[in-house]
Amino acid sequence: MAQQIIFYVLAVIITVFSILAVTSKQIIRSATYLLFVLLGTAGLYLLLGYNYLFAVQIAVYAGGIMVLFIFAILLTNKPGENVKTELPIRRIVAGLTSLAGLAFCGHIIYWNVKKISVLTEMADITPQQLGRMMMGTDKYQYLLPFEMISILLLACIVGAIMVARKR
Amino acid sequence: MNFLSIFVLIPVLMMVGLFASNNRKQLLTVMTIGASLLMIMSATLTYMYLTERAAGNVAEMLFMADTVWYAPFNIHYSVGVDGISVAMLILSSIIVFTGVFASWKIDPLPKEFFLWFSLLSIGVYGFFITTDLFTMFMYYEIALIPMYLLIGIWGTGRKEYSAMKLTLMLMGGSALLLVGILGIYFSSGATTMNLLEIAKLHNIPVEMQRYFFPLTFMGFGVLGALFPFHTWSPDGHASAPTAVSMLHAGVLMKLGGYGAFRVAMYLMPEAAHEMAWIFLILTGISVVYGAFGAIHQTDLKYINAYSSVSHCGLVLFAILMMNETATTGAIMQMLSHGLMTALFFALIGMIYGRTHTRDIRLMGGLMKVLPFLGVSYVIAGMASLGLPSLSGFVAEMTIFVGSFQHTDTFHRVLTITAVSSIVITAVYILKVVGKIIFGPIQDKHHEELTDAVWYERVAVSVLIVAIFAMGSAPFWISSMIGESVIPVIGQLIK
Amino acid sequence: MEFLTSFFSGPVPVEAYLAVSLIMFFAGVYGFLTRKSMLMILVSIELMLNAADINFVAFNRYLYPGQFEGFYFTLFTIAIAACETAVAIAIIINIYRNLTSVEVGNLDQMKE
């Protein structure tokens, strides 16, 4: 029962703050709401038993990315200035589109997804396990993506520096 | 190394040589040597061919060779020549040779011009020596693409438009052609794309032929200026630089007739029989229509382009008559038209280079200031309107006599219609000659023009000599072609 | 009603996760479509990415509890999101330097 309660609390948090994040007039607030959403997502991971993901989500997203965001906002935004949005007509169109998509996907989920509510028990995932999976090339082992990501990260670092560097 | 491959190799070596040269003099040396080698090669080939035939070799193609170059689709590089190809190779060599001299002072970017020019020659030579459908198609494309750049960069007038138009229409044609060729290959059940083998198997179902014959014929027909698809020709020729006009009208348009004959009719005789009447009407229209169209033009190149439509129409017309005489005439007409139209374009280029106009209304009395060019123009005109002892006459007469041998009224009425074109041709040729070559000088500035210089004289004289040679001694070339036409006609009559 | 009661009565079904991610995703879509600021667009993208992550994880957990495809996918997505954000923000700052604006409407100038 506790699980349900926690889930619904998190669900409400995520829903409300994601909507607020995209409708807020001040960009710094949007960023803050986004942070809450990310934290809520981390909570969901924890709820599902993926502790490692929870940690990564907090560290990378809430820690790393959000800091970047806030720096960027502070660098580019004059304080107190509101974020410009599109014309009302376009907002209405966008809203309707989103709602249509929502309804459509909701329809699919409601009618097509089997209602699985049983969470089979799962052994804890140990760091050793994760490490081994990440370091092998067999089936269910992810060395190649891992290395790809590492190269990507490197490229990003270099790229980001190159792009943002003052000439 | 097969003897015939040298024809493709020489232009390749020419390109290498061009890459290595730094100034105009070197470029021209390379081009002249290459073109002369090609001339020598074609003369040698003719000699070898004729001796081989005289020795009693009755094979359909001589000097055959075959190498696989793309096994998964059975694409071979297979070469071989018969009398028709030999005639076409001679023609190509003459035109390439004279084309080099006609573009002696090409500007700007001479190096690039000659590179593309050589590439074009590769396509042309390759097309005529190969017997593999796909390789043939490849060379065909190689010959088409440089045209775009040659016209687009070195052309005059609305060159971008014309280049685009020409390339797109010819590419459209080659799209049809590709479908046709693949259709032939897959429905013939042959194991190679060699057209001799496909012809020997001769088992393309008639229903399939009904689809692929029109596609192939029209695909080649576009290049041969078949009636509703001829409009690239006036614009393209009008904008192209001299040597390109020469090569294009002189040789490239022959690819159309040659291909239509070698591929479409040879491989799909049943459909050819069934559908000949449609195309006969179209080509009959071409012949008369092109001639009438030429009367009204005022730009020299347009006049000549329409005249080409008329004359090339006669080529396809004669091919479709499907008898030995008419077809021999068609091949001879290709030769003759190639020579005289190249001469025309060369002369027009030279005149344009002096007067800076091609509008016949603005010129007059050029004979007085440019006697050499004037006389040559008159000779070209006379060849075009079919004066005996010049090449046009023998070709046209062979076509007319051949076409008239049909027993049914349809073919003969069409022949008479085509005959009427000789009068219309006379009208527009004389109109031009009377206006620009004869008559009083129209423009004061023209009085100071200078006559042809040595390289122009070389180009013009070679062509004139060729025209005279073919016109006065047609027997050997007629018999060389006539013998080679027999297998194809045999296929058609079967 | 039955749907709502089943939400609250039994254990949490997979649809509940899906519903949350769905709302999050379309919130992202809405933001993406309505905002002019590139930073806000980036925020919306992060929302959508997160929504996708939740789906991966939820399906992985409910349908294939013993396997880790969804898990790793999410993990890598997070890493990629980090890269993407870093580069994007670098670009945005650079653009801001040149145009003193971070609005997408002005970016046409780059086409010329």
Place this chain on the structure above:
Amino acid sequence: MQYTILILVLPLLSFIFLGLMDSKFKPKTAGLIGTIVLGIITALSYYTAFEYFTMYKVEGVYQKVIPFEMEWLRFTDLLSIKLGILIDAISVMMLVVISTVSFMVNLYSLSYMDGEKGFQRYYAFLSLFTFSMLGLVVATNIFQMYIFWELVGVSSFLLIGFYYSKPSAVAAAKKAFIVTRFADMFFLIGILVLSFYTKTFDFGVLTGENPIVFAAGAGATFMGFSVLSWAMALIFIGGAGKSAMFPLQIWLPDAMEGPTPVSALIHAATMVVAGVFLVARLFPVYYFQTPEVLHGIAYVGAFTALFAAVIACVQTDIKRVLAFSTISQIAFMMVALGVSGYEGHEGTGYMASMFHLFTHAMFKALLFLGAGSVIHAVHSNEMKDMGGLRKYMPITNWTFLIACLAIAGIPPFSGFFSKDEILAASFEFSPLIGWLMTFIAALTAFYMFRLYYNIFWGKDYAVKAAAHGHGHDDHGHGHTPHESPFAMAFPLVFLAAVTCVAGFIPFGEFVSATGADYHIHIDMKVAITSVVVALISISVATIMYRKPSTTPDKLAASFSGLFKAASNRFYIDEVYLFITRKIVFNSISRPIAWFDRHVIDATMDGFANTTQWVSIRIKSFQSGQIQQYAYVFLFGTLLIAALILIF
């Protein structure tokens, strides 16, 4: 007779040599080369004639000899073009005529064309013409004839357009070439039809004894006439074009724009009789296979003769008078062929036609050369600029008079004999044609003497020049016409001599339809009639034109309609102009050019433009606005999902 090949080869070589050398030679040298070559050819022709007429008569019939023949171009197993030399009575006769006149003209031109620009070119063209004309008459087959037929056409074009910077000369050359070319098209079609049924081009086979080759085409008909009639009629149209029969005569008067010796050679003596020669060559075919076409030829000829004679009476340009006279006289020959029978006495017409061809060539060349001499002296073609020239140019005067008497049919000059035979043949065929021809003969006498008196009598030249007040400024005032130099006078005298004696040649012994002897009988009734009529005409002309008088003007006024129509050559030129300008150029060519640009090309451009239009439409999707992409993407995704869901 192998050497006859030289008759063809020499002028060709001379042409090539002179043509290539062009201005490398001094004009005189070139002229001399041309003339000497022609002299050799003339000698060879005379020798050929001598040898042929003395040695090739077998059992009273002249044989056909083919000393040389080679295959030139092969069409089918049966049909091939051969080049060869056929020697028989008419070709030998033509050889003599052509080489004589050509030699005279070459000689004459040495002086007449002296100082003209392009003198060398002129001689090259003359050689080319001589070559082609000789090739034409010795043709062994109809296709060889066609080849040389075209070549004479082109040489005629080049020579008429010799003064190429003069627009009228260029126009005349063009007109001559195109009109004859138009006729040649029918000739070619005729050849095609004929050869299709007979499977041969060869004259020997076509005109030989008992020609079985016609059996194949015997039954076939087309629009009510047998195909053979069509073929022969078409071939005749070719001949009519070259020989300026109505309605294809329009080019000949204009052709007088060329140098006068050229008119004498080509447009009076030789080329224009090619049509007659063609009909004569194919005479057995016409006579045996398609007599109706032969009769048609007679009527066409008769009409043309009348038509041209009427026009000749009112022309004021002396060369044009001669041109129309030429048309009329050629028509006489056509009529003679048309009314002729084949064997013995029946064949009078054939013989007469050839005889007239021969005599006409001589005296008409003489007339033209005389006219040239006059023009050379007064620098004008118009009668009004002449008069009283007999005092200044005695030789020209006398030779011209002889020629006029000859053409008028006064004995003992050659024209009398040949014309009398034609009239006799016509009377035998039908009295109507006979009387018509007699009337035309009278007209001929009238207009020739009108011409003669206007040039050599009437008001004195000097008086006229003074009255007009211009006196040819460019040659200095008070220029007196003078007799021509020797090179010009000699041909006149020579031809005049021939004209005087040619009538006494027993022509029928040499030339007849069958090749057998034929003795000319002068039909006294016809002869007397024609001479009397001619004399009356001459008297009328003498009264009207010998002294300046007002009678001609009065006559012209009283027949103003006819006079005006005849002066304008019955508006035939205008009709042609209408057909070419209005119909061919404006109603066919212009619409086709328009159609090509605006329909066919526009369709092709239309494809391209549609593609471009579509691409421009599509281009706006690629706006760079990321939100727009998002919309499209989203809708696309939803659409695909929905589709998957539905199906």
